[in-house]
Amino acid sequence: MSSEFEISRSITIGQYVPTGSFIHRLDPRIKLLVFVILVVAIAFNTSYFGNAIGLVLSLYLFWASKIPISYGLSGVKPAIPFIVILAVLQLLFQGQLFSDGRVYVDYGFVLITSESIRLVVVSAVRFIEIIFLSSVLTLSTSTTELTHSIQSLLSPLKKIKFPVHEISLITTIAIRFVPTFAIEMEKMMKAQASRGADFGTGGWWRIVQRTKEMFPIIIPLFNIALSRAEDLILAMESRCYTPGGERSSYSVYKAIAKDYLVLLVGLFFSLLLLFYPFPF
Amino acid sequence: MEPIIRLENVSFSYKINEKTKVSVLKNISFSIFPGEYVAIIGHNGSGKSTLSKHLNGILTPDSGDVWVHGHNTKDVNKKRSIRQAVGTVFQHPDNQIVATIVEEDVAFGLENIGVPREEMKKRVDEALNVVKMSPFRHRPPHHLSGGQKQRVAIAGVLAMKPDCIVFDEATSMLDSFGRKEVLQVMRKMNNMGMTIITVTHHMSEAAEADRIIVIEGGQIVMDGPPREIFKHKLELENLQLEVPSVSQMAEVIHSQFNTFSKDIIQENEFIEEVEKFHKEEVGT
Amino acid sequence: MTGRPIIEIENLSHTYMKGTPMEHVALKGANLYAEEGECIAIIGHTGSGKSTLIQHFNGLMRPESGKVIIDGEDLSKKKVDLKTLRQKVGLVFQNPEDQIFEKLIGDDIAYGPFKLGLPIKEVRERVKWAMDVVGLDFEEIKDRQTFALSGGQKRKVALAGILALKPKILVLDEPTAGLDPKSRKELLDKIKRLNKDEKLTVVFVSHNMEEVAMLADRVYVMAGGTDVLTGTPKEIFTDKEKLQHHQIGTPETVQVLYKLTDLGYQVNTEAFSVLEAAEEIMKVLAGKKEGSEHVQRI
Ligand SMILES: Nc1ncnc2c1ncn2[C@@H]1O[C@H](COP(=O)(O)OP(=O)(O)OP(=O)(O)O)[C@@H](O)[C@H]1O
Numbered sequence A: 001m002s003s004e005f006e007i008s009r010s011i012t013i014g015q016y017v018p019t020g021s022f023i024h025r026l027d028p029r030i031k032l033l034v035f036v037i038l039v040v041a042i043a044f045n046t047s048y049f050g051n052a053i054g055l056v057l058s059l060y061l062f063w064a065s066k067i068p069i070s071y072g073l074s075g076v077k078p079a080i081p082f083i084v085i086l087a088v089l090q091l092l093f094q095g096q097l098f099s100d101g102r103v104y105v106d107y108g109f110v111l112i113t114s115e116s117i118r119l120v121v122v123s124a125v126r127f128i129e130i131i132f133l134s135s136v137l138t139l140s141t142s143t144t145e146l147t148h149s150i151q152s153l154l155s156p157l158k159k160i161k162f163p164v165h166e167i168s169l170i171t172t173i174a175i176r177f178v179p180t181f182a183i184e185m186e187k188m189m190k191a192q193a194s195r196g197a198d199f200g201t202g203g204w205w206r207i208v209q210r211t212k213e214m215f216p217i218i219i220p221l222f223n224i225a226l227s228r229a230e231d232l233i234l235a236m237e238s239r240c241y242t243p244g245g246e247r248s249s250y251s252v253y254k255a256i257a258k259d260y261l262v263l264l265v266g267l268f269f270s271l272l273l274l275f276y277p278f279p280f
Numbered sequence B: 001m002e003p004i005i006r007l008e009n010v011s012f013s014y015k016i017n018e019k020t021k022v023s024v025l026k027n028i029s030f031s032i033f034p035g036e037y038v039a040i041i042g043h044n045g046s047g048k049s050t051l052s053k054h055l056n057g058i059l060t061p062d063s064g065d066v067w068v069h070g071h072n073t074k075d076v077n078k079k080r081s082i083r084q085a086v087g088t089v090f091q092h093p094d095n096q097i098v099a100t101i102v103e104e105d106v107a108f109g110l111e112n113i114g115v116p117r118e119e120m121k122k123r124v125d126e127a128l129n130v131v132k133m134s135p136f137r138h139r140p141p142h143h144l145s146g147g148q149k150q151r152v153a154i155a156g157v158l159a160m161k162p163d164c165i166v167f168d169e170a171t172s173m174l175d176s177f178g179r180k181e182v183l184q185v186m187r188k189m190n191n192m193g194m195t196i197i198t199v200t201h202h203m204s205e206a207a208e209a210d211r212i213i214v215i216e217g218g219q220i221v222m223d224g225p226p227r228e229i230f231k232h233k234l235e236l237e238n239l240q241l242e243v244p245s246v247s248q249m250a251e252v253i254h255s256q257f258n259t260f261s262k263d264i265i266q267e268n269e270f271i272e273e274v275e276k277f278h279k280e281e282v283g284t
Numbered sequence C: 001m002t003g004r005p006i007i008e009i010e011n012l013s014h015t016y017m018k019g020t021p022m023e024h025v026a027l028k029g030a031n032l033y034a035e036e037g038e039c040i041a042i043i044g045h046t047g048s049g050k051s052t053l054i055q056h057f058n059g060l061m062r063p064e065s066g067k068v069i070i071d072g073e074d075l076s077k078k079k080v081d082l083k084t085l086r087q088k089v090g091l092v093f094q095n096p097e098d099q100i101f102e103k104l105i106g107d108d109i110a111y112g113p114f115k116l117g118l119p120i121k122e123v124r125e126r127v128k129w130a131m132d133v134v135g136l137d138f139e140e141i142k143d144r145q146t147f148a149l150s151g152g153q154k155r156k157v158a159l160a161g162i163l164a165l166k167p168k169i170l171v172l173d174e175p176t177a178g179l180d181p182k183s184r185k186e187l188l189d190k191i192k193r194l195n196k197d198e199k200l201t202v203v204f205v206s207h208n209m210e211e212v213a214m215l216a217d218r219v220y221v222m223a224g225g226t227d228v229l230t231g232t233p234k235e236i237f238t239d240k241e242k243l244q245h246h247q248i249g250t251p252e253t254v255q256v257l258y259k260l261t262d263l264g265y266q267v268n269t270e271a272f273s274v275l276e277a278a279e280e281i282m283k284v285l286a287g288k289k290e291g292s293e294h295v296q297r298i
């Protein structure tokens, strides 16, 4: 049994885990591009079959990154209660919007049809796929690599005066902030618990209890997160960071044949998910 | 010689809200010259960190000016070259660490000033070696112990090779060996021509410097070589400070044996004085 | 000291982020034992596991393997009354910024007493008392904002917040880092008084050997996640070989005395305060001066 406060342990987005795998060594720009097209494709696919492919694919990628699947699952765990609640609500209240297909239950405002079930199942699975994919991306790509790749992918937009650099920076800080936020939360809970607050008495499935415990930490957490963000910007500036300034790069990126191959495969799957008329 | 940093009548207050302001720095003027090794001492809340943040324009004065290499820190266009000239290690290492991997954090500043890649690799390796954090280079910095973070923060600034580094209590969480190592690094950098400014509560550390600035209530109350400053034992005690323990020991001995010098601030001096005194006594 | 064990840690191990790729062993087989009313210092290099160890004392971390018994209660059991435990064991973190979470200083220090359900008058009394112990002025500072503090002031506020709980065991992680010399001395005196007069058990982590020599009844030296050495400050600081082997520093005075012994002077290195050390050196110097007379006396 370890600590009930190890929240950062179950946050898999925004942590970088160097394992030196094939996925880690991919050109980060290509990795990011493939990620984007896959997520878009998954977001538009509503078939069971398509999402099964998506799920297998994202699990495969996780496996290929040599990061233990159990670690990936621990990232999904905290989201389970929300997925379940969302699914139940959708099932109960959104049936009217998806009234096609076979009707299973029709009682008052509750209408459950094969289509509404599909909606619920697919969106839950989709959510999990996206968590897995973004975990693979951020677990195998350091923030520095990410900033550079966002910047270079967006750079064509510079011509139309799009603030490429700022956007890439903001994105990176946001991603960088996910683990920071988790750590701050961990510290805050430890600080309060040390002085008599109650935490960690209920299991993660006891949603109401857990939520109630969370209230007193939310406001101070936001204050602290804000001042951390300010500190972070100061720290960056004091080390000569200038928005829009020319930077050199610690790592070199050179796409080679295998990167393009990955891009092709990614494109193939995306197109498949987007346009292939899956039977069910 | 042109000063590297010059403060002219600098005053600064923090705004707490619309109505209240806390006045922290009051009309401070001094210059730091290239190659100097300066310690800033003063009790908690006397304004040392606030002052340090003025030295490379993280804060700018409400009135008065700070000049770095002749550029005013209020000049937005000069920010980058000012910060390239003067680097700061903050009091709190968590506030300093930017990236999610130790080595990338050290490289962050170098990327910003456009150091070519080959050179960058070299400097990162060097800086990590100096602070003995090479084995941790692939670890996420937010999962390090307090002292380890402090070392990474120091490496990040060392790698940038600025003309001047401001250390704001950069060794507060290091063990005595770690602290000695960092002091040696400061000394070495200083011998190579770098200007060092260090804020500290350890008087033996301040005694290593060439010059001590004592601040109290946002004003400079003493400024001079350590030997001069540490002669004023009572004034320092009134300022909630003290003299190094070797000086205290020398004074006690002096009160018994008045030929034993009390003008001692460093350990090796003390030892030498004991030897000298001993020989003389044997001689007579 | 009453001879009653209050902290018993045996063979304790901890791995951070266990089961993840970032797994890191911070403690392996650490032991620590303290009696009621004792003052224990923990020293050791950066990263040796000190902070990790002490977070087990109030159940912020639960024993992964090994035994942690606090005041008779076994923390490796599943059901532990954590709230009572955490009131009994006041833990001040290494980093004061991690400890302060309210907006106003007064509120922050009052958080613990309020959680204990004390009446408002007593809460106020405790806050006043705690601020006095750390040397903060109650009227002047209670309505100031917590972020608007200097590093040293934050440390004092963090300390006060824990003292206000009036714990039975006080655990401090580098309590004087960042304090100016006078504040440091005053705080040490106060801790010593609490320890001696009110029989408070104190465990503190420190890199400052003067402090260790002055306060501690016993010292634990940590290295690589275990306790490698334990003894009274005298035993630790006079064992030159072990000091060197484990790269442990000594009080500045002892360091000077060691250098003198290296040069062939016959000084006793067990002098931890300026006065003791100076006297020790004067003995040698006087011995030479008054020559034979001194020798005879011995
Ligand atoms: N962000 C802030 N907003 C408002 N007031 C502040 C802020 N930071 C510091 N102060 C106040 O300004 C004064 C000087 O603070 P500063 O941090 O410069 O002190 P310091 O000399 O570095 O002290 P220490 O030795 O404790 O680090 C203190 O009284 C403090 O309360």
Ligand SMILES: Nc1ncnc2c1ncn2[C@@H]1O[C@H](COP(=O)(O)OP(=O)(O)OP(=O)(O)O)[C@@H](O)[C@H]1O
Binding pocket: B142, B143, B144, B145, B146, B147, B148, B173, C016, C017, C022, C024, C025, C026, C044, C045, C046, C047, C048, C049, C050, C051, C052, C053, C094
């Ligand atoms: N949250 C964490 N996740 C992973 N590893 C950690 C974490 N916190 C600490 N560690 C590692 O565990 C080891 C012990 O850390 P700990 O903080 O206990 O050291 P310490 O003895 O208190 O050091 P210091 O004197 O620098 O504060 C270190 O090597 C550190 O890198």
Ligand SMILES: [Mg+2]
Binding pocket: B048, B049, B050, B091, B168, C150, C151, C152
């Ligand atoms: Mg300060």
Ligand SMILES: [Mg+2]
Binding pocket: B145, B146, B147, C050, C051, C052, C094, C173
């Ligand atoms: Mg620690």
